[in-house]
Every structure is written in structure tokens, then in C-alpha cells.
Amino acid sequence: MSTESPAPAANGVEPLVAVRNLVKRFPITRGILFQRQIGAVHAVEDLSLSIAPGETLGLVGESGCGKSTTARLMARLLEPTSGSIHFEGEDITHLAGRAMQHVRRRVQIVFQDPYASLNPRQSVGQIIGAPLRIHHVEGDRRKRVQELMEQTGLNPEHYNRYPHEFSGGQRQRIGIARALALNPSLIVCDEPVSALDVSIQAQIVSLLTDLQREHSLTYLFISHDLGVVRHVSDRVAVMYLGRLVELTDRDTLYENPRHPYTAALISAVPHGTGSSGRRRIVLQGDVPSPANPPAGCPFHPRCPKARIISGDPAVVPERCATEVPQAAEITPGHQVACWYPLEPGDDLIAAAEAMAPETVEQAEEAATA
């Protein structure tokens, strides 16, 4: 046990995994002959969150928001620049060797692309059995692998087949079976259904939720698909440019988002109800580069709420442009990193529309300057 106590999870129980002030920067180097560091990609900045045992924490955000880096940090495939990671009460931030081997058994990853993450020259039995072999698990491996295949909805008789003989959905089942082999407690699901056909996505999502119940698994579920995240998660964290912007239980997040970015993100998703007349908040501009995040609140160049506060589409409050808001609880269990969280009656749509093209340009320049 480390001296520093990990952050408590939402419901007060000791978290399975907790990260505190996590930072990951990738250096950018440049030089004529010898490379020197001239900057850094701020992949993850000052991230603190925890996941309770048996919980599913959804992590959403757009490209460059740091959600995949967070996944890799939590699985310790990457070493953080600073901050700490506690897993099952133990500080694993800089763990190595035999101690890390133990953690590796308890944390597994399911990847996005079932085509790229399976070795085409290995049979399904070899792929699923690999973790057992690597970690020297005794016993009848073939039987264990076939058991895993059955649990994940694969035909155990296909033990000797190769990945190319399976469809995309089945390949993702193979990836899941492999992740389950060592009875992990935490499974990091990194966009597990994004590469699959629509009708297959629901199969995999249902499989993951069934397995969670049967094996009391804890999930970190990363996706850009807000619908899927709403379906599988207990709580949802939203990231933007490496920072946590909002974290709360899923229904509150989707029905009563308090961060302007969360509101815009949810509103941008097509509902698929066929209802006409629904208007969405269309954010102007692109996500700025994480190599060059804007000063102050990372969202301020695109933020409609900041324009409501200032009353001028071309101006944001000084605080938004200079000080980084920290994630803070505004109601119990609801963290928001915003100087001016949304209040009922805020008309973000009108504010977003008021940001005329000229201001968009300014926003982009501010973001890339």
C-alpha cells in the first residue's frame, strides 16, 4: 500500500483503479543535425479519475482528446510523464519486472481493429491460449481455451481455425476471449465496436455486458460513439484536448450536461428518431492540435457559453482565455471543469450561430498561434 491514498470512487468504496494528476506528454523534436525537444504533444493533462470494482466507466471524446492514451496509461502500456496510477490499492505507476507481470494478468485490453490485432499465422486456439502460455498457467490449456470460446459465443470446434476464416464480429469475440483468459479484473475496451458493421455492434456490446455480469468485470470503455457509451456505462467521463471536462453518472451526463462541450457533443450526434425540427449545436472550427493547446480553458476558442457570458460573439471572458479550469464537483458525484457551467435557459444554439465565420477564423488562429 502506498502512503498516498488513492482518490475515492464515486460511491465511496475503494476504487479498483485510480489515476491522479496523470500527465502524458510526447516530445516533439527538431534539429538540423541533432534533435532537440522543441515542444510536446499534450496527450493527457492533469487527469484524475477512478473506477469502482464492477463498474463501467465510459470515456468519450473526439480525436486528439487523449482517450486512447489514457487507456494505454491505465493498462501501463505507456509510462506516465507524471502523476500516479493505483490498481487494486497498489501504486503501479513505475512498477516493473515480476511485480508488473502480476498486474498485467489483472488488466487486459480489447482493441478496436479485430483484423489487425490478431496474428494471421496463429490458430484461434493459439491466440486465445497465448496469455496462458506466457504467464505459465498450469492445467489443461485446450480445455480452458474452449471454455473461453464457448463463453464468448464462438464454436469450440473451431479451435484450429485461423483468423481469416472468421467474420469481423467473430474476430472481435476472439479478442475478447483472449482478454478473458487470465481472469482479469479490469478490461480496457478501446473502441471495441467501432470497426464493426452496425448489426454486429449490438452483438458485441451485449456480449461485453453479459460477461461483465458473469465475471464481475470492471470496464474502462472508450468510444467516440456516444450512443454505445450511454448504453454500457455507469458513469461517463468526457475528455477534450487531454483534459477531463465532465464526469458524472450516465443519465445526468446525457440529460443534464453542465459543460458546454458535453452539451455540444451530445447535441451533435444524430438521434436517428427521424424527428424533424430538432436543432443541434454546431460547434465552429476544428479541435485544436494537442501539440499546441490554447491557453486557459482548452475549449474557449469554440465555446458558445463563453460568448453568452461576454455577450459578444467575438469575445470570451478573460478568465476562460487565461486560466485553466480544474475539474470540480458542482453537485455530489458530478465533476465539471468550467468557469461558467451551463445553467437552465442557456441558448447554446443561438450562441453557436452567432459565432460568425470571422470569429471562427479568430478562434482557429487563437488555437494554432
Added chain:
Amino acid sequence: MGRYIIRRLLWTVLVVVLVTLLTFVIFFVMPKGDPALRFAGKSPTPELIQEVKESLGLDKSVPEQYGLFLERLVTGDEYGWPGLGKSFQTKQAVKPELVQRAQVTITLIIGGALLWLAIGIPVGVISALRRGSALDRISMGTALFFVSAPVFWLGLLSLYVFWKKLGWLPGTGYVSFGSDPGAWFSHMILPWMVLALLFAAIYARVVRGNMIDVMTEDYIRTARAKGLSERRIVLKHELRTGITPVITLLAIDLGVLVGGTIVTETVFNLQGLGNWLLVAAQNNDLPVTLAVTVLVAIAVSLFSLIADILYAILDPRVRYQ
């Protein structure tokens, strides 16, 4: 862009210096025994060995020897610039003969390269455009033949046919362009052809492969969706990306061929660098071997520098890396 070129240029200088160091180590430090004995050649006398020692500074420390070697190379010696010393066997300065032979070799490879590009690129492009057709299969079959055919066999066969049997060509050897342009051309045409056929075959296959990859790119579909003519799609959109990688290939090949046309030069009795290298190696004439090795290394570095700069001009994505 300017930054990119400066960076590549500085790298090239560094690489050339490292190459000279490596060459020095291979020739002077690594082999067992007295370097003076080895540089003196096949029939060393005590006087000759003493002369070699003095001339190469072999009584000094190894770093000093390298310093002397590099200094002569950069600033020249009594035989002019670059300082390559003399052959202790033939008592001839290396540099004048190197220049003379380099002319022959460069004539051979430049002429050959022009020819193989002129054959290889169109054949590759047409094969890609008519993929699976009889034309494609014949071209690629022929290419396979020339890739596998030994150069000496091809060379001797062509000499037999065009010189001995048909009498169309005047035979082997080199005639300088200045003395008789016609004879120069008629003496060079067969070596060019023989050298070019091998490389044309390689280039045709590479270009065909590149073109086939490019043809399935999304931006080619976009070009078609814009309503461009097929001719424009091929000439402007596919060729640009399909042929650009050939520049890198060409740079490497030209660099290596500076000292590597040994067989062609021997078959056609051309007194070029490859031929010289062969003779020098047979006679244990280390100063000559050393000079040609350094020249080839510099040639490879320079050609890849030129290729990288050309590539950056043609592909805007490279400039920003």
C-alpha cells in the same frame, strides 16, 4: 524547404566523413600485419616499404594517420585535388587515371540510365494500364528474362551477333567523344544496351507495381469523379505518384554503379573504374582500391542527397517532416 536542404546537406557531409573514417579503418587498422607491406603491393622491397611508410605517415599514431588521410583528401596532395596518393606498383599518381576512367564509367552509366528509364518507365506504365493483357504478360516475361540473364552472357552474345556476325558495330574499347563522336557512340551503344536491359527490366517491374497501387488510390477515383479525361488521369495524377519513388531507386543504383560496372566494362574492354578496381584488386594495389572505394561512397551520398531534394520538390508532404 531551405531548412530541409541545409539539414540534408549537413547530414551528407557528416556521412561522407564517417565513410572515409570507416574506409580508413578497414584499409589501415583492421587487417593484421604491417599496412606498409600491404600498400606496397605484390613485390615489396625494403626501400619501397620505407617509402610507403613515409608517404602514408605510418610511423605516426593511428589518429594522426587518419588526419593525414583526410587532410590530403580534402586539401589535395602533390598530385592535385583530391589527394589520393599514388600507386606504389605502377608509380603512377592515382588521381589523373581516376579522372580519365571516371569519364568512361560515367559515360557508361549515364547513357545506360537514360536508356533504361526511357524503356523501363513506359513499359511499366503500359503494363500497369493493360494489366493482365497479352502485352503485359509479354513485357513482364521479357523483364523476368533480362533480370535473370547474366550480364557477361548478354554482353558476349550481343558482341557475337552485332560485331562478329552482322558486323554492324566496330567492336570493343572506348573512343572519347572529343576525338570522334560517331565512333564514341558506336562503341558505347552495346554497353549501354546491355547495362540498360537489366535495369530497364527492374524499373519496369517497380513502376508497374507502383502504378497498380496508385490506380486504386481514393484520389484517382476522385479525379475520375471530377470528369477528367483518362489521359489526364494517367499523365497528371497517376504518373506523379507512381514514378516519384523511382528517383530514390535511381539515386542508389547510379551511386553503386560508379564502381560496380565491373562485368560490363570487362566484357566491352572499357577502361573504366570497375575494370580498374578489378585489376587493382588482382594486383593488391591498395591505393587504387582505396581511392575507388572512397569515390563510390561519396557518389552514393551525393546521389541520395540529390534524390532527397528532388523528392521534396515533387512531394510537398516530405518538406514538413
Added chain:
Amino acid sequence: MSDVLLEVRDLRVHFPTADGVVKAVDGVSFTVERGHTLGVVGESGSGKSITFLTVMGLINRKSAIVSGEVLFEGRNLLEATNDELRHIRGDRIGMIFQDPMTSMHPMYRVGDQIAEAILAHRSVSKGDARARAVEALRLVGIPAPEQRARQYPHEFSGGMRQRAMIAMALVLDPDLLIADEPTTALDVTVQAQILEVIDELKQRLNIGVALISHSLATVADVSQDVMVMYAGRPIEQGTRDQVFTAPLHPYALGLLSSVPRVDRRVERLVPIEGSPPSLIHVPSGCAFHPRCPYRFAPCDTERPDLRDRGGGHADACHLSVDQKAANRRERLDMQEPVA
């Protein structure tokens, strides 16, 4: 009034291969009207993209057997020569694609690539073409279009590239825009921007749009008419409201009840069993029958025709309309939020 721009009748596109004939498109009929968006939904292999590549004449005619009619402004494009098609492509019909990162030539400036489309169809000077390219970039909401026109595609973000692609497709005021998965490769907030640009330009320029997507939700938000495809055939067609509020075909119903939603939480998703079929060995009868929970006697032997069930809402299924309504109630009731 209805102003039909594109009418496709019984289009079939078959590719003979060594393993058998791939029936990529096997009997597709639809119309696209001016000022309307037709949303085409289907999974990979449903034939949605091949259908529109065939309309554009972008499939290799030598490797495919094509039959049916593609009537555009009164002409059958399937009978047009390559040269005639070339004059329609980019001029009368514009097309944009899924991945804006790879859809532009990496070695030419964005403005020049747009100007090239103009020069291919109009005899104007290069300077005029460039000026029009800049105007087109401005039209799609790209800031500082003069500078942007001189940049290369890799200097654009994904959203900006897709805007530039739209500018390229619309620069000659075509009548029809075909958008093949235009937002799939983009971030959520950028997707919304692109859909809005397409929708706004559709109204402003009064063009017809065919929007191809694997996402029901994307199609639902911006289309007036919808066609759902499965294994090379349309299995349901109708207005947006018809298809989304009262889906008839079990596949359409299955898609609607298997996609998680952002606007409300469902307790349990009802996945569609199995995988999309191979297009070489399409199941007998109704191609969906092996995956259909409601299959009965004729489904595995008789192929159901696409039939109008009233008000232009058509589907291809043997079940009676009443049965389908019952299925819908059962399925969509399960979708109601759990308190």
C-alpha cells in the same frame, strides 16, 4: 411539385469471379428529386456504394455485367459512352467520398485540384478557374479561402478537407450530389458541421442529394426519403418518417432496435443474429431469412418482392402488415426507457 433528377430502374451489377458471380447490386429502383435528400442505409456489402458508383460510371465496365436503367435528365447513363459520362461526372453530378484524408491528390494544391475540375468542363482561363475555386471554398465555409487554396491537402484538417471535397463537387453547379459516407471518418462535432453544410447547400443551390451511410441516425437527421439495402437489394423504401417511426421490414426494425441511442437509455439491446451474407452465395428466398427472428414457411424459398404497403412506403417481406405492426410494438416497447 415533384422534379425527378435521377431515376434508377431495376439496376443490377454482377461481377463474375473465379468463385462465382458476385451479385453486388441485384434489382434496385429509386428516384432522387430536386431539393430532396435520399438517404441510403446499409451495412458493408449491401451494395449501396456500388449502386452509386455505377450511376457515376465509376465501376469497371469490363469486369461487371450491368443491366437496368439509370435515367438522369432523361438519358440512360448505362447506354452513354465513356466520353459522355465523363462530361456528366463532375459537371452535372458531383460526388464526395468517405475518407477526405485520401480522397485528394497529396501532391497538388487544393485550389488547383478544384480548378482542374472547372477546366475539365469549361473553357475558361486558369486564372478564372482559380478564382472560382476560391469562391467555392468560401461557399463551403472555409476561412481565408485565398490562402487555403494555395495549401496542400495535408495542411487541412479532416473536416476542412471534406469541405474542400464538397467545394470541388459543387463548383460547377451540378444538379445532383452523391455523398458516399461523407461523415464516417470524421469526429462527431465535425460530422454535424459537414451534414449542415450539405443540407444548407442543397437548399441554397436547389440540388438533389443522395446520402449513403451505414448509420441510420445520420440518414434520419437529414434525409426526406430513405432506402434500406440488404445483400444488394432494397428491402424498405419510404419517407423518413415512414421508415423511422413505422419500420416494416424485420431487418430495418432490427437495425433500429439494435443501435444504442444517445437520447434515451434502453435496458437491453436486441442484436440481429449472425453476419451479413456472402454476395456469391446469397441465401435462397429472402436473403435476410437466416437472421430473421420472424421467418416462416415461404421465407427460405420465395424471394419477396418490394411492395407498396400504402403511401409509398414499400418493403420486401412475406409477413403481413398486421404482423409487422405487432412485431414493432413488441420490439419498440422493449425500447422504452426503464424508470
